Amino acid sequence: MTQSSSLTDGNREKLRGVSTATLTTALFKRGLRNTFMQGPIRINPGANLVGEAYTLRYIPAREDIDTIDVFLDPAHPQRKGIEACPPGHVMVIDSRGDAEAASAGGILITRLMVRGVAGIVTDGGFRDTPEIAAMAIPAYHAKPSAPTNLVRNHAVDLNVPIGCGKVPVYPGDIVVGDGEGVVVIPAHLANEIAEEAHEMTAYEDFVTERVQNGQSIVGLYPATDKSNLEAFAAWRKKKGR
Numbered sequence: 001m002t003q004s005s006s007l008t009d010g011n012r013e014k015l016r017g018v019s020t021a022t023l024t025t026a027l028f029k030r031g032l033r034n035t036f037m038q039g040p041i042r043i044n045p046g047a048n049l050v051g052e053a054y055t056l057r058y059i060p061a062r063e064d065i066d067t068i069d070v071f072l073d074p075a076h077p078q079r080k081g082i083e084a085c086p087p088g089h090v091m092v093i094d095s096r097g098d099a100e101a102a103s104a105g106g107i108l109i110t111r112l113m114v115r116g117v118a119g120i121v122t123d124g125g126f127r128d129t130p131e132i133a134a135m136a137i138p139a140y141h142a143k144p145s146a147p148t149n150l151v152r153n154h155a156v157d158l159n160v161p162i163g164c165g166k167v168p169v170y171p172g173d174i175v176v177g178d179g180e181g182v183v184v185i186p187a188h189l190a191n192e193i194a195e196e197a198h199e200m201t202a203y204e205d206f207v208t209e210r211v212q213n214g215q216s217i218v219g220l221y222p223a224t225d226k227s228n229l230e231a232f233a234a235w236r237k238k239k240g241r
Contacts, residue, residue, distance in 0.1 A: 006187075007052075007174060011194035015176050016048040018197040020183040022204065023176060026196045027185065037165025037182040039097060039123045040140035049138035049177035051090040051118030053169050053184070055162045056081045058095050058103070058124075058153035066150040077155035082108050084158065087116030090175040094162035095124025099142040101152035102127035106135075113137035121175065121182050123165040124153070140182055202241045206232050 007015075015023075020036060027035045056077060070076055082104075085091045091112060093103045106128030109120055119138035125145025126132055132139050149155075159171045167184050169175070174185040185193050207221045210231075219225030223232070235241075 007190045007194070011191050012050055014194045014198040015050045015174070018048075018176075018194075018201045020176060020178050020180050022197045022200050023183045023185065023193065026193050026200065027183070027189075030189065032186070034167055035183050035185070037121070037123065037140075037167050037184070039099075039142040039165045040121050040177075040182050041142070042177065042179060042181075043126070043129055043139045043141060044133045044135060044137075045179070046136070046138060049090060049119040049121075049140075049175065049182070051088050051175055052086075052187075053092045053171055053173045053175050054081070054085040054089040055157075055159055055164075055169055055171055056091060056093045056155060057157040057160060057162045058093065058149070059156050060096070061101075061150055061152050061154045066154050068148075068150065070150070077158050078104070078108075078149065081155075081158045082111050083115075085112060085115070085117050088118050090118050091120045092162065092164050092169050092175060093120070093122035093124065094164050094169075095122050095149075095153060097123045097142070097165070098152055099123075099125035099145050101125070101147045101149050102145045103141070103149055103153070105148075106131040109135065109137060109139060119175070119177065121164060121177065124149075138177055140177055202236060203232060205241070206235050209235075 024036050095103045103122035103124040121140040125143050126141045127146050129144040161170045172187045174190040176183050220228050
Protein backbone atom coordinates (compact mmCIF):
# COMPACT_ATOMS: atom_id res chain seq x y z
CA MET A 1 0.00 0.00 0.00
CA THR A 2 2.93 2.31 -0.70
CA GLN A 3 1.81 5.74 -1.88
CA SER A 4 3.38 7.10 -5.03
CA SER A 5 5.19 10.30 -4.16
CA SER A 6 5.88 11.15 -7.82
CA LEU A 7 8.97 12.91 -6.53
CA THR A 8 10.94 14.01 -9.56
CA ASP A 9 14.63 13.23 -9.88
CA GLY A 10 15.40 16.94 -9.86
CA ASN A 11 13.47 17.52 -6.65
CA ARG A 12 15.04 14.46 -5.06
CA GLU A 13 18.40 16.11 -5.67
CA LYS A 14 17.13 19.41 -4.26
CA LEU A 15 16.20 17.63 -1.03
CA ARG A 16 19.79 16.44 -0.72
CA GLY A 17 20.88 20.06 -0.48
CA VAL A 18 18.44 21.44 2.11
CA SER A 19 18.33 21.14 5.89
CA THR A 20 15.67 19.48 7.99
CA ALA A 21 15.29 22.85 9.75
CA THR A 22 14.30 24.51 6.48
CA LEU A 23 11.97 21.65 5.60
CA THR A 24 10.14 21.86 8.91
CA THR A 25 9.58 25.57 8.30
CA ALA A 26 8.14 24.91 4.84
CA LEU A 27 5.87 22.23 6.31
CA PHE A 28 4.84 24.50 9.19
CA LYS A 29 3.62 27.08 6.65
CA ARG A 30 1.15 24.40 5.53
CA GLY A 31 -0.04 23.73 9.05
CA LEU A 32 2.08 20.60 9.63
CA ARG A 33 3.73 20.87 13.05
CA ASN A 34 4.72 17.30 13.88
CA THR A 35 7.19 16.31 11.17
CA PHE A 36 10.61 16.11 12.87
CA MET A 37 11.38 12.85 14.65
CA GLN A 38 12.26 13.01 18.33
CA GLY A 39 15.04 10.58 19.20
CA PRO A 40 16.73 9.30 16.04
CA ILE A 41 20.23 10.67 15.47
CA ARG A 42 22.69 9.84 12.72
CA ILE A 43 25.35 7.22 13.36
CA ASN A 44 27.50 7.88 10.31
CA PRO A 45 28.36 11.13 8.51
CA GLY A 46 27.52 11.79 4.88
CA ALA A 47 25.13 13.37 2.42
CA ASN A 48 21.45 13.85 3.18
CA LEU A 49 19.25 10.78 3.36
CA VAL A 50 16.35 11.01 0.89
CA GLY A 51 13.87 8.30 -0.03
CA GLU A 52 10.37 6.92 0.19
CA ALA A 53 9.37 5.28 3.46
CA TYR A 54 9.04 1.50 3.73
CA THR A 55 7.89 0.67 7.24
CA LEU A 56 8.29 -2.05 9.87
CA ARG A 57 6.21 -2.08 13.07
CA TYR A 58 7.10 -3.68 16.38
CA ILE A 59 4.90 -4.33 19.40
CA PRO A 60 6.19 -5.42 22.83
CA ALA A 61 7.71 -8.90 22.90
CA ARG A 62 6.14 -11.85 24.70
CA GLU A 63 8.48 -14.43 26.18
CA ASP A 64 6.66 -17.57 25.01
CA ILE A 65 6.52 -16.32 21.41
CA ASP A 66 9.69 -14.33 20.86
CA THR A 67 12.35 -16.99 21.06
CA ILE A 68 15.55 -17.10 19.02
CA ASP A 69 14.19 -19.73 16.63
CA VAL A 70 11.58 -17.34 15.17
CA PHE A 71 14.33 -16.20 12.82
CA LEU A 72 14.28 -19.65 11.18
CA ASP A 73 11.09 -18.55 9.43
CA PRO A 74 11.91 -16.58 6.25
CA ALA A 75 8.49 -14.91 6.54
CA HIS A 76 9.41 -13.30 9.87
CA PRO A 77 8.50 -9.63 9.25
CA GLN A 78 11.92 -8.26 10.17
CA ARG A 79 13.77 -10.72 7.92
CA LYS A 80 11.19 -10.42 5.14
CA GLY A 81 11.35 -6.63 5.27
CA ILE A 82 15.11 -6.61 4.80
CA GLU A 83 14.65 -8.46 1.50
CA ALA A 84 11.50 -6.58 0.43
CA CYS A 85 12.39 -2.93 1.07
CA PRO A 86 12.74 -1.47 -2.44
CA PRO A 87 16.03 0.08 -3.61
CA GLY A 88 16.00 3.83 -3.11
CA HIS A 89 13.55 3.59 -0.21
CA VAL A 90 14.19 4.16 3.49
CA MET A 91 13.35 1.46 6.01
CA VAL A 92 11.61 3.22 8.90
CA ILE A 93 11.07 1.19 12.07
CA ASP A 94 8.50 1.79 14.78
CA SER A 95 10.22 0.51 17.92
CA ARG A 96 7.83 2.40 20.23
CA GLY A 97 10.72 4.65 21.24
CA ASP A 98 12.26 1.72 23.14
CA ALA A 99 16.03 1.43 22.66
CA GLU A 100 16.58 -1.26 25.31
CA ALA A 101 16.84 -3.88 22.56
CA ALA A 102 18.15 -3.50 19.03
CA SER A 103 15.78 -2.86 16.12
CA ALA A 104 18.41 -4.35 13.78
CA GLY A 105 22.15 -4.87 13.54
CA GLY A 106 25.14 -4.72 11.27
CA ILE A 107 24.41 -7.78 9.13
CA LEU A 108 20.85 -6.77 8.29
CA ILE A 109 21.87 -3.18 7.58
CA THR A 110 24.70 -4.42 5.37
CA ARG A 111 22.11 -6.39 3.39
CA LEU A 112 20.01 -3.25 2.94
CA MET A 113 23.07 -1.33 1.78
CA VAL A 114 24.06 -3.98 -0.75
CA ARG A 115 20.48 -4.08 -2.08
CA GLY A 116 20.56 -0.32 -2.75
CA VAL A 117 18.23 0.81 0.03
CA ALA A 118 18.70 4.53 0.71
CA GLY A 119 18.89 4.33 4.51
CA ILE A 120 17.38 3.09 7.76
CA VAL A 121 15.73 4.93 10.66
CA THR A 122 14.45 3.68 14.02
CA ASP A 123 13.25 5.33 17.20
CA GLY A 124 14.82 2.39 19.03
CA GLY A 125 18.46 1.34 18.93
CA PHE A 126 20.86 -0.58 16.71
CA ARG A 127 23.47 -3.11 17.70
CA ASP A 128 26.91 -3.25 16.02
CA THR A 129 27.04 0.54 15.87
CA PRO A 130 30.85 0.74 15.43
CA GLU A 131 30.49 -1.29 12.22
CA ILE A 132 27.43 0.67 11.08
CA ALA A 133 29.33 3.93 11.60
CA ALA A 134 31.74 2.84 8.85
CA MET A 135 29.02 1.85 6.34
CA ALA A 136 28.01 3.85 3.28
CA ILE A 137 24.31 3.86 4.21
CA PRO A 138 22.70 6.58 6.32
CA ALA A 139 21.54 5.10 9.64
CA TYR A 140 19.61 6.83 12.43
CA HIS A 141 18.75 5.49 15.87
CA ALA A 142 18.13 6.67 19.43
CA LYS A 143 21.19 5.02 21.03
CA PRO A 144 23.35 1.89 20.79
CA SER A 145 21.74 -1.31 22.03
CA ALA A 146 23.46 -4.70 22.09
CA PRO A 147 20.59 -7.07 23.02
CA THR A 148 18.65 -8.66 20.16
CA ASN A 149 15.29 -7.10 19.35
CA LEU A 150 13.52 -10.26 20.58
CA VAL A 151 14.21 -9.16 24.16
CA ARG A 152 11.78 -6.24 23.79
CA ASN A 153 10.21 -6.33 20.33
CA HIS A 154 7.83 -8.48 18.32
CA ALA A 155 7.74 -7.66 14.58
CA VAL A 156 4.16 -7.65 13.31
CA ASP A 157 3.64 -5.52 10.19
CA LEU A 158 5.37 -4.35 7.04
CA ASN A 159 4.57 -1.27 4.99
CA VAL A 160 1.70 0.02 7.10
CA PRO A 161 1.25 3.44 8.74
CA ILE A 162 3.44 3.70 11.84
CA GLY A 163 4.76 6.17 14.36
CA CYS A 164 8.50 6.75 14.56
CA GLY A 165 10.01 9.33 16.88
CA LYS A 166 6.45 10.52 17.65
CA VAL A 167 5.85 11.35 13.97
CA PRO A 168 3.28 9.58 11.76
CA VAL A 169 4.92 7.84 8.80
CA TYR A 170 2.87 6.48 5.91
CA PRO A 171 4.36 4.17 3.29
CA GLY A 172 5.63 6.32 0.44
CA ASP A 173 6.13 9.46 2.51
CA ILE A 174 9.44 11.15 1.77
CA VAL A 175 12.03 10.77 4.51
CA VAL A 176 14.85 13.32 4.63
CA GLY A 177 17.70 13.10 7.11
CA ASP A 178 20.70 15.36 7.75
CA GLY A 179 23.16 15.79 10.59
CA GLU A 180 20.41 17.20 12.80
CA GLY A 181 17.84 14.45 12.42
CA VAL A 182 14.97 13.17 10.30
CA VAL A 183 11.90 14.89 8.86
CA VAL A 184 8.91 13.25 7.15
CA ILE A 185 7.21 14.92 4.17
CA PRO A 186 3.74 13.72 3.15
CA ALA A 187 4.04 12.11 -0.27
CA HIS A 188 1.60 14.45 -2.02
CA LEU A 189 3.55 17.53 -0.88
CA ALA A 190 7.02 16.26 -1.71
CA ASN A 191 7.65 18.14 -4.95
CA GLU A 192 6.35 21.52 -3.82
CA ILE A 193 8.18 21.28 -0.48
CA ALA A 194 11.43 20.37 -2.28
CA GLU A 195 11.13 23.35 -4.59
CA GLU A 196 10.21 25.80 -1.82
CA ALA A 197 12.97 24.55 0.51
CA HIS A 198 15.50 24.90 -2.31
CA GLU A 199 14.49 28.55 -2.76
CA MET A 200 14.50 29.14 1.00
CA THR A 201 18.00 27.69 1.26
CA ALA A 202 19.32 30.08 -1.38
CA TYR A 203 17.95 33.06 0.55
CA GLU A 204 19.23 31.71 3.87
CA ASP A 205 22.72 31.35 2.38
CA PHE A 206 22.52 34.94 1.18
CA VAL A 207 21.39 36.10 4.62
CA THR A 208 24.17 34.16 6.35
CA GLU A 209 26.78 35.80 4.14
CA ARG A 210 25.33 39.25 4.84
CA VAL A 211 25.17 38.67 8.61
CA GLN A 212 28.75 37.39 8.63
CA ASN A 213 29.71 40.68 6.98
CA GLY A 214 28.05 42.67 9.76
CA GLN A 215 24.56 43.43 8.42
CA SER A 216 21.64 43.61 10.86
CA ILE A 217 18.86 41.03 10.52
CA VAL A 218 16.27 43.84 10.64
CA GLY A 219 14.60 44.02 7.24
CA LEU A 220 16.81 41.18 6.07
CA TYR A 221 15.46 38.16 7.92
CA PRO A 222 12.59 38.19 7.15
CA ALA A 223 12.98 40.28 4.01
CA THR A 224 10.73 43.21 4.83
CA ASP A 225 13.07 45.71 3.15
CA LYS A 226 12.69 45.56 -0.62
CA SER A 227 16.33 46.55 -1.14
CA ASN A 228 17.40 43.24 0.38
CA LEU A 229 15.36 41.34 -2.20
CA GLU A 230 17.03 43.34 -4.94
CA ALA A 231 20.43 42.56 -3.44
CA PHE A 232 19.46 38.90 -3.21
CA ALA A 233 18.53 38.80 -6.91
CA ALA A 234 21.92 40.24 -7.81
CA TRP A 235 23.65 37.80 -5.45
CA ARG A 236 21.88 34.82 -7.06
CA LYS A 237 22.89 35.93 -10.51
CA LYS A 238 26.50 36.35 -9.43
CA LYS A 239 26.59 33.01 -7.59
CA GLY A 240 24.67 31.07 -10.23
CA ARG A 241 22.04 30.13 -7.65
